[in-house]
Amino acid sequence: MVGWWFSSRSFAVTWVTSCALISLLLISTALGALQSQERISCFLIGSVQASICPLPSFFTEDPLFYYEEDPHQAGLKMEERIRHDRLYFPRSRDRLMEKFDIIFFADPYIDHFTSRQFGDLYYAFTEGGMPSYWSFGPAYGNVIQTTILAEILPISAYQGYYHRPWHARFRADRDPLFTPFIELGLEKVPGEAYAWMQPRMGTTTWADMHPLDLPWIVSWRPGQGESGLTWVFADEFNRQWWGLASGSRGINPFSLEMMANMVLYSLGRELISDVYARREARHQISIYRTQKLLVISMLEWADMFGANTFSLSQDLRALDGKVQEALESYLAEDYGGSIALADDALSGLNEIGEGAIALKDEALYWVYAIEWMTVTSVAIIGGVILWSLMVRRRMYREVVTTRGSILE
Numbered sequence: 544m545v546g547w548w549f550s551s552r553s554f555a556v557t558w559v560t561s562c563a564l565i566s567l568l569l570i571s572t573a574l575g576a577l578q579s580q581e582r583i584s585c586f587l588i589g590s591v592q593a594s595i596c597p598l599p600s601f602f603t604e605d606p607l608f609y610y611e612e613d614p615h616q617a618g619l620k621m622e623e624r625i626r627h628d629r630l631y632f633p634r635s636r637d638r639l640m641e642k643f644d645i646i647f648f649a650d651p652y653i654d655h656f657t658s659r660q661f662g663d664l665y666y667a668f669t670e671g672g673m674p675s676y677w678s679f680g681p682a683y684g685n686v687i688q689t690t691i692l693a694e695i696l697p698i699s700a701y702q703g704y705y706h707r708p709w710h711a712r713f714r715a716d717r718d719p720l721f722t723p724f725i726e727l728g729l730e731k732v733p734g735e736a737y738a739w740m741q742p743r744m745g746t747t748t749w750a751d752m753h754p755l756d757l758p759w760i761v762s763w764r765p766g767q768g769e770s771g772l773t774w775v776f777a778d779e780f781n782r783q784w785w786g787l788a789s790g791s792r793g794i795n796p797f798s799l800e801m802m803a804n805m806v807l808y809s810l811g812r813e814l815i816s817d818v819y820a821r822r823e824a825r826h827q828i829s830i831y832r833t834q835k836l837l838v839i840s841m842l843e844w845a846d847m848f849g850a851n852t853f854s855l856s857q858d859l860r861a862l863d864g865k866v867q868e869a870l871e872s873y874l875a876e877d878y879g880g881s882i883a884l885a886d887d888a889l890s891g892l893n894e895i896g897e898g899a900i901a902l903k904d905e906a907l908y909w910v911y912a913i914e915w916m917t918v919t920s921v922a923i924i925g926g927v928i929l930w931s932l933m934v935r936r937r938m939y940r941e942v943v944t945t946r947g948s949i950l951e
Contacts, residue, residue: 581874583608583806586643589651589682590616596649597785601799604829606870608803611643615652617681624655636663640671645771645806650680650779651687661691668695668773669766674809676774679738680704695765697746698775702739709734709752711759711784717749720808721760723818724801732795734784740777752777772809797822813876820878827885828873831866834892835859841899848906855898862888862895 585602591612593599602608613631615624633639646664653660667673675695679687683701687693711730713721721729737752742761749760759777764770782788786795800818807814815821838859842852869884 582606583810584642584644585610585806586646587612587649588615588646588653589649590614590680591647591649592616595782595787596780597787597798598647598649598802601802605799605803605825606828606873608806617650617652619652621655624652628656628660632660633663636666639663639667640673643673644810645674645676647676647678649678650682652682652685654686654690656690665691665695667771668692669770670768672769672771674771674773674806676776676805678776678778678780680779695773696775697743697761697763697765697773698740699743700739700741701775701777704736704738704779706736707755709737709755711750712753713750714748717747718808720804720814721749721801723804723815724797727797727818729795729797729801732784734778734781736778736781736783738777738779740775774805774809816876817878820882821873821876824869824873824878824881824885827882827889828866828869831885831888831892834889834896835862838892838896838899841896841903845899845903845906848903848910850902850906852899852902855895855902858891858895858898862891865891 585598585608587596587598587610590596591599591614599610599612602610611631613627615627633642646667668675677696679701687696688701710733713725713730715722715725734752737755737757737759739757740761742748742758743763746761746763748758749762751757752759757777760774761777762772762774765773778784780787784795785798786793797818800815800822804815842855842859846852865884865888869881869888872878872881872884
C-alpha cells in the first residue's frame with residue numbers, strides 16, 4: 544500500500560513537472576514567432592560549417608537574427624546537393640522573397656542550380672531589393688563566373704588565395720557604417736590570407752588591406768530602382784581575422800557587431816547606437832539561455848527522485864516573460880533597459896537554481912539514508928551470524944568417538 548502511494552505520488556509530480564517544462568518550451572517558441580516580424584531572416588548558402596564560417600555562430604548568438612542554411616561545400620556529392628535543395632531552397636520566387644531578408648553566399652558550389660533558381664536569385668537581387676553578401680574561394684572561377692549571378696557582383700574578377708599578413712583600413716569618407724569600429728581596434732586585428740579582386744566601375748570600396756593596398760570590402764546596387772545592396776569581401780572568412788582559428792579566439796570581439804551593422808545598413812534600418820552596450824546586453828541574454836538549460840536539467844534530475852518541482856517550474860515560467868521584455872528592448876536598441884531586465888532575470892534564475900539544488904539534496908538525503916541503513920543492517924546481521932558461528936560456537940557440537948565403545 545505504501546509502495547503504491549509513493550509510485551502514485553511520483554507519477555503525479557512527474558506529470559505536473561513535465562507539463563510545466565513543455566509549456567516553457569511552447570512559450571519560448573511562441574515568443575520567437577512573435578518576434579519574427581522584427582527580427583532579420585538570413586539564408587546561408589555554400590560552405591557554411593561553423594568551423595570555417597562565422598555566420599552560424601553569429602546568428603545563433605544574436606537575438607536580432609534567425610537563419611536557415613543550404614549547405615553546398617566543396618566535395619559534396621551531386622546527389623546530396625540536389626537533396627539539400629529540395630529540403631531547404633524555397634520552391635517559388637514569392638516564397639523566397641517572403642521568407643528571407645538577406646542571403647549570404649560562402650564559397651557556394653551551386654553549379655547544379657536550375658535556371659529557375661538562378662532566375663529567382665537574380666530577380667531578388669536586381670528587382671526585389673534583397674541584399675546579398677558574397678565570400679569566395681575556388682567557387683568563383685569554377686561556378687559563379689559563368690552564371691547570370693556574376694552580373695550582379697560588384698567585381699569583374701576574383702582570383703588566388705595568398706598568405707601574407709594584412710590589417711584592415713576603413714575609408715573615413717564613407718557612410719558611418721564601419722568607422723565606429725576604428726576606435727574599437729578592428730584596424731589592429733591581423734589577417735593572414737586574402738584574394739585579389741577587381742571592383743567594377745561605380746562600386747563603393749569601404750575598406751582596404753594594408754600594406755597590400757588591395758580592396759577588402761566592395762559593394763554596389765546591381766541595377767536600377769529596387770535592387771538590393773550586394774557585398775563582396777576578399778578574405779574568404781579568413782580564420783585569423785574572424786577569430787575562427789584556435790589561436791585567435793577572442794582576438795576580434797566586435798566582428799559580430801560589424802556584420803550586424805552591415806546587415807542593418809543594407810536593409811535601411813538604424814545602425815547600432817552603442818556597440819559596447821549592445822554586446823553586453825546580448826551577452827547577458829545568452830548567459831540566461833545557457834543557465835536556464837542547466838536549471839531545467841537540475842529540475843528534471845530532482846523530479847526523478849520524487850521531489851516536487853512544480854513551484855520552481857512556475858517561477859521559471861514567470862522569468863521567461865521578463866526575458867521577453869529584455870529581448871524586445873534589445874530589438875528596439877534600448878540596450879540599457881535590456882541589460883537591467885536580463886540582470887534581474889539572472890538573479891531570479893540563480894534563486895531557482897539554488898532551490899533546485901536544495902530539492903535535489905533533500906531527495907537524495909533519503910536515498911542515501913535508505914542505502915546506508917540497508918548496508919549497515921546487512922553488515923550487522925552478517926556480523927552477528929559470523930560471531931555466533933565462529934566465536935561463540937553456539938551451533939558447534941563436539942564429535943563423539945564411538946568405535947572404542949563398540950569394541951568394548
